[in-house]
Amino acid sequence: MHQNMMEDIDHILLSKEELQAKVAEIGAQISKDYQGKNLLLLSVLRGSFIFMADLARAITVPLSVDFMSASSYGSSTKTSGAVKITKDIDIDIEGKDVIVVEDILDSGLTLSFLMGLLKAKKPASLHLCALLDKPERRKAEVNLTYKGFTVPDEFVVGYGLDYDEKYRNLPFIGVLKPEVYSK
């Protein structure tokens, strides 16, 4: 990894401006849809932290926020969809209008598990908002209500998304040079 992260980026997929415009658009749509509701934005850490922060500020209706974290039980179970909750929600979501905020919907295994878990807590409504959607990788069906961009099956980093916990602070979404992860 270079000290200048730009040297590890093959090309920019979504610029800062494109991201900003899309976040504003989704924020406006949510503001319209959640008039008079009891909105709770629930961010699934860590990848969604930057999108969450920008999206919350693009929404004009009152809302509360909460955070949770989940990890799959190693690579073999990524296919089975077994998910461990490493940080649970703190707010009682019963009767709340919950939007789960994610950076990327990939295989759908984590999200289909999480959505099922949350649904059992009896929210008034439950929807998913993901900035990126990689449909080519889907293994489990998940309803995506608010979608930013469909992306190809490439190694994307930045705007919250990592490779080996790095690159999350890039202000755009870029494709990593293969030599970075094939070492």
Ligand code: PRP
């Ligand atoms: C990513 C992403 C979702 C999940 C989606 O998180 O933020 O939570 O994977 O994958 P799926 O659709 O295949 O289930 P990751 O496990 O990389 O953790 P991170 O958010 O801490 O980077």
